[in-house]
Amino acid sequence: MSDLLRFATAGSVDDGKSTLIGRLLFDSKTLFNDQLESVEGVSRRRGDEYTNLALLTDGLKAEREQGITIDVAYRYFATPKRKFIIADTPGHVQYTRNMVTGASTANAALIIVDVRNGVSEQSRRHAFLATLLGVPHIVVCVNKMDLVDYSEEEYEKVRRDFSDFATRLNIQDLTFVPVSALKGDNVVNSSENMPWYDGAPLLSQLEQLFVASDRNMQDVRFPVQYVIRPQTSNGMDYRGYAGTVSSGVMKPGDPVLVLPSGFETKIKAIDSADGELDEAYPPMSVTVRLEDDIDISRGDMICRPQNTPETTQDIDARICWMDEKQPLNEGHKYAIKQTTRWARAIVKDVMYRVDINSLHRDESVNELKLNEIGRVKLRTTQPFFTDPYVQNPETGSFILVDESTNRTVAAGMIGTPKHGY
């Protein structure tokens, strides 16, 4: 299979996000005829003069007309070079939650800015959230260039403003593209209207983003998901620990340490349904057999003896609160899930809330409401095996679940990143 890039889009409806996605699908010829016909039909009925590409990110549109808010919609397209999954996060009031959800699995964030309005509060929030989630690549699409006569000066102004703000964040890879989603400039095809721009059009950039190194191949972390122990009458003796390799590379013969027991042994074999493997790395799903018969269950962690995650019941994390019904309060208890382990957690301290427009910390708060981001201290009923989120998103992330409703109410990232927010 060709390789895959997952990207999250951000930008309010007016910035032309829907049109840009529509243009990407349309110009890359990944649209299906029946989808196009349906959009043409709706455009005609609405009296639009041209086929309204924004309607392609439909489903959503229809839902909005019915007053339904959907957090994230996923769209798919492919070019000969790469497959793409777009996490399309609608620009609603709720977008912090949406953006966090979309960005949690994204390799890249696409931030759309209307060149006439410049860098808005929303653009800053989107950049902040993408950074918070550790999205490695940020591509800023400076849109509606046709409405400013394709002016290099106007584009440069946006680029400078955004870059200034970005220096306050810890952005690894930031690129800019001047586009007109409506007219198709620099989306899939290079624009003749902007000879001053010497970069590639958006799609080529997305095709070329380097994602292979985004995975942590150093620290072996294998959370045990399921113990496979077939019960057969013919005396088969098989005990395998199944799961997904979170990070690192495992090979048969490697010494390993199992948490929480601390027991050391060696990897006897790594199995797949089609036979034994020479090695396993993220995100492979495999079954590991060990030299010694030790008691291991779901939620335990296999790692290397000299390279272990922190074992702790005290978690210091930044969280995004996602529940519209109840705020997060100091003293409240929640169910917590990190890797394959569930326990309960009490909120010891809400240390501060980050104002995501000004990046200012408010230390006077003791609750977090819907879409707010803050730093909290949790105490858990059982030890967790954690790494800082910046080093290892797989072992550095968790969710909180409200036990009275079973709803997922928070996304958490362990540790504090370098820029301090």
Next chain:
Amino acid sequence: MREVAAEMQRPCLLFSGGKDSLVMLELARKAFAPARIPFPVMHVDTGLNFPEVIAFRDAKIAELGAELIVASVPDAIERGLVKEPPGGSRNQIQTPVLLEAAEKHGFDAMFGGARRDEEKARAKERVFSFRDEFSQWDPKSQRPEIWSLYNGRVFPGESIRVFPLSNWTELDIWTYIAEANVAVPDLYYAKEREVVDRDGMLFAVNDFITLKDGEKSEVRSVRYRTMGDANLTAAVPSTADTVEKVVEEIEKVRLTERGATRGDDKVSEAAMEERKRVGYF
């Protein structure tokens, strides 16, 4: 699949005999090998399936040593649970049959092979999709899914529909079928078949589709892209008679799978969404 088997009390895998279900079965086999698949497989049988598909289902289940539960729509019609609708589509009445069987067996998680690329209502689905005690889907109040931390916690009576293939496309399915050597019914491969053109859709003439007055059949090389009820599923013109040729064809195809072949989804713009709201997949 392992996450569901580990966290849920009583999961089951919904199986229709189509390509997506067969890929699901293959993934389930791989997830738990060398042990058997630790949950039953359930088929909501409308009684209108292609006989080839039913034969294929039975052979596959026997090969895997899995447990098969058949929830029969004709049987439910006979018992008076549902009424045969006019027009020949048993889609609507599948839902009560599915829900009755799920309740009888106490399933708190059901795997489905649905993909978000199939239909716009499905594009909004979660991988772990919560259903209330009436099995209703409420698109307004879905659980956020962040990273790969799935929340399968439910109270008694509630359940989770699980869609492991959410992010796959039709091309992904066929690429996987080719790479992993998954056997699928011959109907998926092109062959000369006797077909009738009905409103622009090609239906194979068989026990379920008979010629109406004034209709003429012709022999054409066709294959199926989906396996729905035999009385409603249309074939597409194709010469792709091997899995490699099918992959090649899907790479170039200009119509969505459902747009090309399913009469039943065209009832209204939101047909699928409405069916899902009341408990269908």
